[in-house]
Amino acid sequence: MAYLELSHINKFFAENQVVYDFNLSAQQGEFISFLGPSGCGKTTTLRMIAGFELPSSGTILLDGKDLTNVSPNKRNVGMVFQSYALFPNMSVADNIGYGLMVAGKSKAEIKQRVEEMLALIHLEEYGKRYPARLSGGQQQRVALARALAIRPHVLLLDEPLSALDAKIRVELRQEIRRIQQQLGITTIYVTHDQEEALSISDRIVVMNQGKIEQIGSSSEIYNFPQTEFVAQFVGQINLLPVTVVNPSEGVVKIGQQVVKAGQFGHLNGKPVRLAVRPEELNIGYREGANNLTGNVDAVAYLGSIVRIRLNIEGHSVSVDVFNERKLTIPTIGDPYQVTFPVDACWLI
Amino acid sequence: MKTKKMNFWGLSWAIIALLYFFVPLYGTLDFSLRMQRGHLSLMAYKVVLSDPQFLDSFRYSATMGLITIVVSACIFLPTIYWMYLKAPQARPLVEIITILPFIIPVIVFTFGLIRTFSGPPFQLTATPFKTDILITVGYVIVSMPYMYRAIDVGMRSIDVRGLTEAAQSLGSSWFQILTKVIFPNLRVAVLNGALICFATVIGELILGDFLVRPALGPYMVQVGRDSAYQPAAMAMLSWGLTWVCLGVIQLFGRGNTSQEIFSR
Numbered sequence: 001m002a003y004l005e006l007s008h009i010n011k012f013f014a015e016n017q018v019v020y021d022f023n024l025s026a027q028q029g030e031f032i033s034f035l036g037p038s039g040c041g042k043t044t045t046l047r048m049i050a051g052f053e054l055p056s057s058g059t060i061l062l063d064g065k066d067l068t069n070v071s072p073n074k075r076n077v078g079m080v081f082q083s084y085a086l087f088p089n090m091s092v093a094d095n096i097g098y099g100l101m102v103a104g105k106s107k108a109e110i111k112q113r114v115e116e117m118l119a120l121i122h123l124e125e126y127g128k129r130y131p132a133r134l135s136g137g138q139q140q141r142v143a144l145a146r147a148l149a150i151r152p153h154v155l156l157l158d159e160p161l162s163a164l165d166a167k168i169r170v171e172l173r174q175e176i177r178r179i180q181q182q183l184g185i186t187t188i189y190v191t192h193d194q195e196e197a198l199s200i201s202d203r204i205v206v207m208n209q210g211k212i213e214q215i216g217s218s219s220e221i222y223n224f225p226q227t228e229f230v231a232q233f234v235g236q237i238n239l240l241p242v243t244v245v246n247p248s249e250g251v252v253k254i255g256q257q258v259v260k261a262g263q264f265g266h267l268n269g270k271p272v273r274l275a276v277r278p279e280e281l282n283i284g285y286r287e288g289a290n291n292l293t294g295n296v297d298a299v300a301y302l303g304s305i306v307r308i309r310l311n312i313e314g315h316s317v318s319v320d321v322f323n324e325r326k327l328t329i330p331t332i333g334d335p336y337q338v339t340f341p342v343d344a345c346w347l348i
Numbered sequence: 349m350k351t352k353k354m355n356f357w358g359l360s361w362a363i364i365a366l367l368y369f370f371v372p373l374y375g376t377l378d379f380s381l382r383m384q385r386g387h388l389s390l391m392a393y394k395v396v397l398s399d400p401q402f403l404d405s406f407r408y409s410a411t412m413g414l415i416t417i418v419v420s421a422c423i424f425l426p427t428i429y430w431m432y433l434k435a436p437q438a439r440p441l442v443e444i445i446t447i448l449p450f451i452i453p454v455i456v457f458t459f460g461l462i463r464t465f466s467g468p469p470f471q472l473t474a475t476p477f478k479t480d481i482l483i484t485v486g487y488v489i490v491s492m493p494y495m496y497r498a499i500d501v502g503m504r505s506i507d508v509r510g511l512t513e514a515a516q517s518l519g520s521s522w523f524q525i526l527t528k529v530i531f532p533n534l535r536v537a538v539l540n541g542a543l544i545c546f547a548t549v550i551g552e553l554i555l556g557d558f559l560v561r562p563a564l565g566p567y568m569v570q571v572g573r574d575s576a577y578q579p580a581a582m583a584m585l586s587w588g589l590t591w592v593c594l595g596v597i598q599l600f601g602r603g604n605t606s607q608e609i610f611s612r
Contacts, residue, residue, distance in 0.1 A: 052513055070515040079517040085510035089532040099518030102528075143514075150518060 001064065003028040004049070004154055004185055009058035010209075011044055012236065018044050020211045022058070025205075029184040031177065031242050033197035036207035037233065042190045045207075049188060051075050062153055078147030079112045084139045086131040092142050093118070093127035099150035117145035120179060137168040144176065148183065151306050155180070155187045161196065169193075194234045198222060206230050228348045231275050238281075238317045239348065240274045250347060255313025262343035267341040273348050278320040280344035284337060291339045292317070296330045310336055373587070380580035383434035400583075401567060409556075409564035412480070413549035416487040420495045423488065425538070426507055428499050432508040446496040449489055454554045461486055462558060479559050486555045487548070494544035502537025506530075543593045548561045550586065 002025030005144050011019035019041040026032050034042035047053040049060060051072030060067045067075055094101075097110040097119050105113075118124045121141040131139055140160055147155060157176070161169040177200040180187045191197050197204050198218040206213045206229075207223060214226045225231035232239070242252035242259070250264035254276060261274060285291050294312035302321070308319045308330060319338055321327065330336055352371055383391040396402050431438055465472040472482040508530070513526045531538075534601070556563025572579040 050513075050517060072513070073519045073521060075517075076519070077517060080512065081510050081514060083507055083510045085507060085514035087511060087514070087529055087533075088506065089529075098515070098528075102515075102520050102524050103516060145517070146514075182394070289526075 002026060002061075003030075003061075003063055004188075005061040006045070006049070007061070009048060009060070009061045010039070010044065011053065012056045013312075015314075018210050019048075019055075022212060024205060024212075024215070026186055026188070026241065028186055031180055031189065031190045031200060031202045033189045033191055033201040033204045033208060035191060035194060035197040035204050035234070036213075037192060039208040042192075042205075042207050043158055046158055046188060046190050050077050050079050050156050063137045066210065074148065076153050078150060078155045079151030080143050080147050080155070080157045080160045082162050082165075084131070086143055086146070088131055088236070090130075091127065091130050092123065092131070092134070095131065095142055096146045096149050103150065113149055113329055119151050120148070120182075121145045122268040135168075136164050137172055140164065140172060141175070144179065148179070148185070153186070155185050157187065157189045159192070161191075161193075169196070175195055176200065178290065179290045198234070206233065208233070225275075228273075228275075231348065236278050236318060236320070238274075238276050238278060240276075240312070240315050240317065242272055242274045242347070252347065254292065254315065257292055257313060259292070259345070260342050261345050261347045262341070263346035274345055275348050276340055276345040278318040280340045281317070281319040281338045282340065283319070283321065284339055286339040287318075289339045289341050290345065291337060293335065295335050296332050296334045296336050298332065299340055300330055308336070310338065375579045376583050380577060380584050383577040392577035394584070396571075396578050396581045396585065400570075401562075405562050405564045405567035409550050409552075409561045410546075412484060412487060412563070413546040415484055416491060416549050417545050420485060420488050420491060420545055421538055421542070424495050424499050424541075425494075425531065425534070426526065427507065428496065428503055429526065431496060432503050433512055436511050442496075449493055454506075454552075455558075457489070458486065458554050458558045473559070476561070479561060483555050483559050483561055483563075483607040486559075487552065490552060490555070491545040491548040494548065495541040498537050498541030498544065499534060499541075506533050523528075524598075539596075543596075546593060547590060550589070 004024075004026040005250060006022055006024045008020040009019055010017065022041075022045055024032070034045060036042050038061070044053060048055050049067075050274060051070060051074075055068060058068070060131045062075075062077075063268075074268045086111045087098065091100065093114050097114045100113055114127065115124075118127055121144060123138060123141060126134065126142075131142065134142065143160070144157075160176070161172055164172065169254060173196055176189075189197070189201065198221070201218060203215060203217055204221050205215050208229045216224070216307065219229060221234055224288055228239070231237050240254050242254050243257065245253050250261040252272065254274065257273060292310075292312050294310035294317065296308060297311045297316065298305045298309040299308070304323055305320045306323050306327065306329070308321060309321060310317045318339075380392050381388040381390065383389060383395070394489050407504070431442060434537055461482060462473065472478045511533070515529045520529070539553075550564055552563065552570060553565035555561075557566040558570075567581055568579060571582065
């Protein structure tokens with residue numbers, strides 16, 4: 001039986017439905033990310049788990065108990081906010097010990113737990129400081145420690161790294177994952193950053209317009225997207241309009257160039273597009289693989305990779321090439337040939 | 349060159365503003381010290397401070413001022429907090445309501461109070477105690493724009509929703525959220541509002557006069573009619589009192605505001 005179970009959750013704000021029939025089963029100790037664009041309903045769903053919003057219909061079960069209508073202060077759910085929401089009138093230690101204090105724990109117990117939490121977030125020397133005297137990253141660590149100090153059943157994180165700069169974000173997301181694994185706490189993490197979700201999650205729930213598009217592990221989401229939205233939202237992808245030549249074998253034409261798709265469903269006459277990730281495309285020609293020819297439109301340096309944009313039969317196609325010193329950069333307008341395996345592309 | 353010119357004009361305006369403020373103040377101070385002919389003395393202050401009616405009226409107004417502060421804080425803090433949390437769209441309407449005391453003259457408002465509450469079913473002018481209840485309500489309404497604005501500014505400076513939800517997720521009841529998280533972070537704002545509230549009540553004339561209560565405002569008017577130097581001394585005393593209040597705000601607004609759950 002699942003530890004956290006959301007069944008048929010719907011949420012309306014007045015006439016506007018923001019979450020549609022949301023179903024999710026999370027195992028104990030699992031790290032699940034809700035990934036999607038702004039306004040897709042991921043934060044609303046998280047807030048329903050926290051109790052800040054009530055579902056219009058559906059149930060939320062935690063360890064078999066119905067939490068649907070339980071008030072937020074009775075759920076024992078730890079929450080970390082994008083804005084940190086540290087209490088400005090309290091020191092770091094008092095912030096961390098606050099939940100234990102309102103629970104009526106003894107001073108000795110609070111002190112011990114606060115010290116444990118400070119050690120966990122590597123801020124042992126900062127107990128007496130006030131939030132205003134901490135950096136953004138430190139404040140978010142304190143917010144995490146405060147949420148964990150009460151030993152919550154579930155940890156909820158609402159875009160906790162959005163307000164931080166890129167380097168701190170990467171460090172802190174690894175820190176969050178380390179602490180989550182160390183404590184074995186069931187965690188729901190809301191983000192619109194696909195890299196963040198892919199790098200730390202056991203499973204990802206991709207959402208769009210209030211609906212679940214796909215639930216799966218990072219590799220399932222990235223390598224086997226089930227919908228066009230997931231394919232486009234997670235990572236870069238080339239989507240090329242094609243004409244079906246042989247529906248039973250997945251053979252299609254891009255302009256005058258023939259390509260065979262690795263995965264294809266029933267091609268029932270709807271407009272079809274060929275999907276292939278930029279990193280699956282290689283420079284050159286290979287016998288038995290798909291091969292396409294075009295002209296170089298643009299070249300962009302992205303650090304470890306170089307993204308070459310080709311014009312193939314009037315369509316824009318991105319090709320990612322690992323950057324290395326000996327790499328010859330193509331000139332704009334040059335003819336260019338790329339190859340990719342049959343099983344690296346699919347039809348949408 | 350341009351900067352120097354701007355500095356000159358800036359400095360000139362600053363000097364003019366300071367003179368505008370301090371010359372009348374100096375004049376009042378100087379006048380208050382000339383009760384005894386021929387030399388400066390504190391005689392006017394001695395006369396004021398030794399007048400039992402002054403002390404009574406000051407005590408009365410100060411007490412009413414403190415009661416007004418407590419009642420205002422008890423009404424406006426939870427109301428504004430709730431508005432920020434649950435009904436932010438109501439803010440424009442609330443703002444209009446809070447500036448009504450500026451629009452409706454106090455004398456009109458006072459007559460309204462007297463006509464409404466001098467007979468059944470809510471007769472609040474029959475005894476001094478009941479009249480004090482009525483005058484407190486009047487003071488709360490007259491000082492409402494100041495108290496509301498001070499608390500509103502304080503609320504804007506903190507993340508009300510975030511702090512509330514964080515405290516809720518940590519197991520706090522509403523009472524704990526208000527007393528341990530929200531109010532401690534509004535302390536300076538409430539003190540600011542309290543100072544203005546206190547100053548308004550201390551100087552208020554019409555409510556005290558028409559409800560026939562021994563307030564400081566009517567007393568000062570009466571002394572002003574009968575004497576020359578004492579009103580100047582009282583003006584200086586009330587000015588000094590304002591600075592004392594500002595000092596108190598500075599004192600309470602600084603320093604450690606922690607709840608000190610435990611000592612480390």
